[in-house]
Amino acid sequence: MSGEPPGGRRGAAFFDRDGVLNRDVAYAHRPEQIEWMPGAIEAIRLANAAGLLVVVVTNQSGIARGYFTAADVEALHDWMVKELAAQDAHIDGFYYCPYHEAAVDEAYRVSEHPDRKPNPGMLLRAIEDLSIDPAKSFMIGDQISDVLAGARAGVASYRYHGDDLVALVRQAIAELGGEGV
Numbered sequence: 001m002s003g004e005p006p007g008g009r010r011g012a013a014f015f016d017r018d019g020v021l022n023r024d025v026a027y028a029h030r031p032e033q034i035e036w037m038p039g040a041i042e043a044i045r046l047a048n049a050a051g052l053l054v055v056v057v058t059n060q061s062g063i064a065r066g067y068f069t070a071a072d073v074e075a076l077h078d079w080m081v082k083e084l085a086a087q088d089a090h091i092d093g094f095y096y097c098p099y100h101e102a103a104v105d106e107a108y109r110v111s112e113h114p115d116r117k118p119n120p121g122m123l124l125r126a127i128e129d130l131s132i133d134p135a136k137s138f139m140i141g142d143q144i145s146d147v148l149a150g151a152r153a154g155v156a157s158y159r160y161h162g163d164d165l166v167a168l169v170r171q172a173i174a175e176l177g178g179e180g181v
Contacts (some may be wrong), residue, residue: 011136011176012092013047013169014123014150017058019142020160021080029068031079039165044089046166050173052137053092053130057122057149060096064103073098093130095122117141118148127153138172140165 103109115121139150150157
């Protein structure tokens with residue numbers, strides 16, 4: 001398939017954002033609200049070094065609820081990319097779901113949107129867009145909905161409990177067969 005790396009499609013490390021990469025402060029949408037979780041940047045670097053794409057998949061119902069805009073989320077993600085680049089780490093893609101059944105804006109009022117975790121839509125879009133091999137991939141999230149979304153997309157899924165994210169990423173990489181997955 002055109003656009004695939006030599007040897008076929010690459011694996012990916014999928015991460016939920018709030019509660020995994022940064023502390024969950026409820027509806028974070030500005031850089032000053034972001035406090036990286038201990039080990040988050042090192043975990044991203046570890047996935048980068050293993051040859052995995054790093055993809056963030058995050059429900060962002062604050063858009064639907066009118067707390068902030070999609071442009072705010074995108075600006076925050078741009079800021080995160082710059083912060084990570086300064087520390088030799090990178091994220092290859094961000095996917096977010098602005099839909100929620102309690103949306104104030106009717107355009108975002110959708111019950112059970114395919115992208116809203118626990119549904120796998122964001123992961124499936126990333127798999128397609130970035131030529132990801134689900135069998136060489138894993139998902140880490142702090143909620144059961146994250147784990148379910150990963151499993152429904154056909155990727156190994158792990159629940160993060162706020163402890164050692166680096167060790168969890170090492171475990172996930174080892175279970176996929178190590179570096180160069």
